[in-house]
Amino acid sequence: MATHTPRAGAGSAGLAAKHRRQALRTLAFMSPWLIGFGVFFAYPLVSTVYFSFMKYDGFGVPEFRGLGNWSYVFNDYPMFWPALRNTLWLVLVMVSCRVVFGLGVGLLITRIRTGTGVFRTLFYLPYLAPPVAATLAFVFLLNPGTGPVNSVLDGLGLPTPGWFTDATWSKPALTMLALWGVGDLMVIFMAALLDVPREQYEAAELDGASAWQRFRFVTLPNISPIVMFAVVTGVIQTMQYYTQPLVAGKVASGVIGGSGQQFEPGYPDKSTLTLPQLVYNLGFQRFDYGSACVVALVLFALSMVFTAFLMRRRGGLIQAGD
Amino acid sequence: MPGISRKALLTVASVALLATACTGQADTGATDDPDAETTITFWHGWSAPSEVEAIKANIGRFEKKHPNIKVKVVGNINDDKLNQALRAGGSNGPDVVSSFTTSNVGKFCSSGAFADLGPFIEKSKLDLDKIIPKPMLEYTQFEGTRCAMPLLGDAYGLYYNKDAFAAAGIDAPPRTWSEFAKVAEKLTEPKGDSYERLGFMPNYHGYETVVDHYMSQWDHAYFGRDGKSTVASDPAFAEMFRYQKKLVDDLGGFAKLEKYRNTFGDEWGAKHPFHTGQVAMQLDGEWRLGMAQDAGVKFEIGTAPMPVADDEADEYGKGFLSGTIMGIAPQSKKQNAAWELVKYMTTDTEAVVAFSNAIHNVPSTFEALKSPDLKADPGFRTFLDIAQHPESNTPPASVNGSTYQQTLQDFGYQYESGKAKDLKEGLARTAAQIDRDIEQAK
DSSP states (O other): OTTHHHHHHHHHHHHHHHHHHHHHHHHHHHHHHHHHHIIIIIHHHHHHHHHTTEEOOSSSOOEEOTTHHHHIIIIIOTTHHHHHHHHHHIIIIIHHHHHHHHHHHHHHHHHOOSSHHHHHHHHHHHHHSOHHHHHHHHHHHTOTTTOHHHHHHHHTTOOOOOGGGSTTTHHHHHHHHHHHTTHHHHHHHHHHHHTSOHHHHHHHHHTTOOHHHHIIIIIHHHHHHHHHHHHHHHHHHHHTOOHHHHHHHHHHHSOOOOTTOOOOOOTTTTTTOOHHHHHHIIIIISOOHHHHHHHHHHHHHHHHHHHHHHTOTTTSSSOTTO | OHHHHHHHHHHHHHHHHHHHOOOOOOOOOOOOOTTSOEEEEEEOOOOSHHHHHHHHHHHHHHHHHOTTEEEEEEOOOOHHHHHHHHHHOOTTSOSEEEESOGGGHHHHHHHTSSOOOHHHHHHTTOOHHHHSOHHHHHTTEETTEEOOEEEEEEEEEEEEEHHHHHHTTOOSOOOBHHHHHHHHHHHOEEETTEEEEEEEOOSTTSTTOOHHHHHTTSOOOSBOTTSOBOTTTSHHHHHHHHHHHHHHHHTTOHHHHHHHHTTOOOTTSTTOHHHHTSEEEEEEETHHHHHHHHTTOSSOEEEEOOOBOGGGGGGTTOOBEEEEEEEEOTTOSOHHHHHHHHHHHHHOHHHHHHHHHHHTOBOSSHHHHTOTTOOOOHHHHHHHHHHHOTTOBOOOOOTTTTHHHHHHHHHHHHHHHTSOOOHHHHHHHHHHHHHHHHHHHO
């Protein structure tokens, strides 16, 4: 035994060294992700939580403010609740419309037999338009005074909405803009639809399934992971919705200002305010980093809630077994 | 699926990163030798080719006077870019900065975003009271800290279409608000459910017809001695809101006016409604004269001070003032050289006059205002007089910049459109909001 002990000791030391080397190798392979996670996720998140309790203007030394920023944002900041309502409206309505419309266009495109390439290109092209240019074009088209859309509606004897100048119509107008640029969803839905096995449709037809039943019981189950992908990415994109409402509000209000001028977002009547606009407005225009961090954390929490809701096992968009 | 979850987290984290990006500390100590060979960077907001050319010419004159200092000029900088650069500091940041947003001076001075110029002014033995008109001196400091100097000014007055006046039998611009309402109605020519020509666009989105520009023509105070908002307790505010609302109603109502407003061209373009004759009167800054002439308007342009409240007729001639401000970046390591440029551009008579002549702004020094080299036709002279009127005014600087004006403006939108009906209650709520926002910023 006495001769075995040192051997056993040497063996366990060698094993430990091997484990250490293995752990280090694993860590080395993981390091790009770990560094990225630390720099782009952990540090900003911890800092955001920290600054949400501080008074900080970006120049001086942060001072502890307790729950002051939270109280200000939730109770006294007049733009927060309208922005939250607008963001939720856009998440529910705009994302739903985009998914349904994208799927509809995808279905249509897969059924077209002639000129397929032309139609695919035509439907995809608007997605490539820069957001600012596309928004400017829509504000022009929907101008209630001089825009061609209202001229046509007027000519047909139909009501002429105020679109981007009317708080009731501004978000539907933004939704129309989003539907116009639905090319990204159309492409992924088209790919998913073409991937559905033909024999399943043939079997359903032999069983006497109607067009709706074929869609409901064959198409939809097959493409449900893609629908979920479209919904989740749509929700995330809408949570970050900034450029289009800001540009639309700014141009439609007429108050463009000279170079060097700041613009308070939300025209008309705070109806185009979104939470990301508040983060920018508070942090970079009002120098109130603390309150900006509170809004950023609300965005974070909302994203988590929506994602968890959509990805839940029962009743969510993930099928059991996926 | 976890991949998507991580993506969501990373997406929001990037927003968080945006909100937390911050470095840099204020540093007003200047140790550089202003006589040494050096290059400083100057950021400004002008972008029109003629304005950029004017800046270049001014910098050329400065470099001739100070051959050891070279200036790198960066134009088209707005306040958002400026704020971020001032926070970040670094060797590529600006040494000399300027902003068009006079109302942000309180924020710039109190946060230390702009360096305190007091020690530089003292060292140069400048008696600013003898150099710069009082309103301009006031809007470039906050609670005793002078962090900016005025670089030309803007004075606001009334532009009117003399041909339309003559056709309507009106021989002089209105001097009081009640005269103004009558003139605006007389000049208005309806056409169906719109207008052939509108006497005046009173809506707050009618370009320069914002609350604080209207308010300048009433004796008023935004804050009391205790620093609390007085928009609910000072009767001038309620009077102005009621007057504007009546003007909106009398000229056709909010909805009709908004519809007509949507046919207007860009404020800064040739199709401005005053240029095209869509409106016969316009409240605007002194720059409109040059812009209207450049646009080749087909009528004779008249200029006058804006009307005043009926019971303040003796103050006729006053107007709203603002202007470009110029300062030094606190992180600059060349603050003494930077001060030489600030001092030259804001106090040297030749520089101020030449720049004023080039960009049609109001000179910001007494000497420049009376300089024989100042090109001032009768139309422009109106604005020079407004700038020097003792009752001309601008909203006071606040620790949170123009936020209080925006809050009041937001109530204005509600009131003019009829969504807010109780003026007293609305102003009380607005005053409370202003106080709360300031408390949050302190």
